[in-house]
Structures are given as structure tokens and as C-alpha cells.
Amino acid sequence: MNDPISDMLTRIRNSQMRGKSTVETPASKARARVLDVLADEGYIRGYEAKTGKDGHPAFEISLKYYEGTPVIRELKRVSKPGRRVYMSVGDIPQVRQGLGVSIVSTSKGVMSDANARSQNVGGEVLCTIF
Known part of the structure; x- marks a missing residue:
């Protein structure tokens, strides 16, 4: 897998489109840090580490819904393996006039x-994220 962060974001996006309450993704430190920010900002209920179906460590992410x-x-993934995007503090974009969050x-x-x-x-x- 070339881009584990993108894979996790796609799993979250697909699971929410299907109305799932949880989604499982392979565990890594980078994914845990991104999930911490998502949980702190209130976009997911939380996540817990567990052993996946194949015996490898995994995260079970509890998705959040409001009135269904x-x-x-x-x-959206901004910085990708083929094109890294670095910004100084003054250039970090506000997502939807501050309603969304950049990680x-x-x-x-x-x-x-923020x-x-x-x-x-x-x-x-x-x-x-918005």
C-alpha cells in the first residue's frame, strides 16, 4: 500500500456512505495521530486498537452521525505521495471559511x-475535513 492515510480516509468515506456505524482499518502510528485529531475535533466518536481478522493490529473507528x-x-487528501504539499503557518488554508478543519x-x-x-x-x- 502506497498511501495508508488515503486508504483510511477512503474507508471512512465509503463506510459513511453505506451508513455503517464502525469501520476497521490497519493500525499504524500515523493513522492513530490523524484519528486523534478527528476525534478531538468531533468528526468521529473515537477508535480503539484491536486485532484484525487477519491477526494484524487494527483500529476500529466509531463513526458519528447527526440525525441520520x-x-x-x-x-479530501491534500498532500499525496506523488505531490507533497507543505505550507507555512500563514498559508495554511481555512476550510469553508473556518467551518472545516485541515490536518x-x-x-x-x-x-x-487551528x-x-x-x-x-x-x-x-x-x-x-468538512
């Missing part, structure tokens, strides 16, 4: 765009 519609309306990988860890601005750090923009 998914909380996540749009989930940024900085030297101080993976965080939301946290990156408050800590005055830029980095690689992993994805945007």
Missing part, C-alpha cells in the same frame, strides 16, 4: 490547522 446524516460531509503534520506533531496557527508552526497539510 454523516458528520463528515467532505474528506497538518508539523514538527510538533499532527494537529488541526492548533498549528496557535503554536505558530507550518508543515505538511495531510487532508481537509
